[in-house]
Amino acid sequence: DIQMTQSPSSLSASVGDRVTITCRASQSISSFLNWYQQRPGKAPELLIYATSSLQSGVPSRFSGSGSGTDFTLTISSLQPEDFATYYCQQSFSMPLTFGGGTNVEIK
Amino acid sequence: QVQLQQWGAGLLKPSETLSLTCAVNGGSFSLYHWNWIRQPPGKGLEWIGEIDHSGSTNYAPSLKSRVTISVDTSKKQFSLKLSSVTAADTAVYYCARTHHNWIDPWGQGSQVTVSS
Numbered sequence: 035d036i037q038m039t040q041s042p043s044s045l046s047a048s049v050g051d052r053v054t055i056t057c058r059a060s061q062s063i064s065s066f067l068n069w070y071q072q073r074p075g076k077a078p079e080l081l082i083y084a085t086s087s088l089q090s091g092v093p094s095r096f097s098g099s100g101s102g103t104d105f106t107l108t109i110s111s112l113q114p115e116d117f118a119t120y121y122c123q124q125s126f127s128m129p130l131t132f133g134g135g136t137n138v139e140i141k
Numbered sequence: 142q143v144q145l146q147q148w149g150a151g152l153l154k155p156s157e158t159l160s161l162t163c164a165v166n167g168g169s170f171s172l173y174h175w176n177w178i179r180q181p182p183g184k185g186l187e188w189i190g191e192i193d194h195s196g197s198t199n200y201a202p203s204l205k206s207r208v209t210i211s212v213d214t215s216k217k218q219f220s221l222k223l224s225s226v227t228a229a230d231t232a233v234y235y236c237a238r239t240h241h242n243w244i245d246p247w248g249q250g251s252q253v254t255v256s257s
Binding site for chain 1: 176186187188191199200201202239241242243244245246247248249250
C-alpha cells in the first residue's frame with residue numbers, strides 16, 4: 035500500500051494568513067493526488083484533483099502543486115469558511131489511501 | 142447533478158453484519174466506480190472498497206476477508222456488507238463515486254455504532 039503522510043496534523047492561523055499543507059507519498063504517485071475539505075459533521079468535499087486542478091466552485095485562493103512524492107495545498111488568504119480538516123488522497127494504485135488529515139483552526 | 146443517498150442499520154452488536162445501501166440519483170451509473178469509505182470517531186478516512194457496474198470489485202486488504210460490495214444496476218444502487226463487526230468498526234460510513242481518478246461526490250454519511 036502507498037502511505038500518505040500529511041504535515042502538520044494541525045495548525046492555528048488567522049483570517050488572511052497564507053497556509054501551506056504538505057503531503058508526502060511513500061512512493062512516486064506521479065500527479066495522482068487529490069485534496070478534500072471536511073467541515074465538522076459533514077462529508078468530505080473534493081477541493082483539488084490531479085494535484086493542481088481546482089474543482090468547480092472552489093475559490094481561487096486554493097491551489098495545489100507537486101509531483102512524484104511531494105505535494106502541497108496552499109490557501110493564499112484564509113477565510114472563516116476555510117477552517118476545516120484537509121485530507122490528501124492518492125489514486126495512483128489500489129488500495130486508495132488518504133493522508134491523516136490537517137486540522138486548520140482559528141488562532 | 143448526481144446525488145448519493147445512503148441508508149442502513151445504525152446500531153449493531155459485536156459479531157453481527159453491517160449492511161448499508163447507497164442509491165445513485167441522476168447521472169450515469171455504468172461509467173463510474175462506486176466506493177465505500179469510513180471514518181472512525183475523531184480519526185481520518187479509510188477506503189473500504191469499490192465496485193463497477195459489472196460487479197468487479199477492489200477491496201482494502203485489511204478488510205478484504207470481511208467485506209462484500211455488491212451492485213444492482215437496475216436500481217442504480219450499490220451495497221456494503223461487513224461481517225463479524227467489533228467496536229473497531231464503529232464509524233461514519235460514506236458512499237462515494239470515483240470520477241476519473243478522484244472521489245466526488247460523497248453521500249451524506251451513515252453513523253454505525255457497534256456496542257453490546
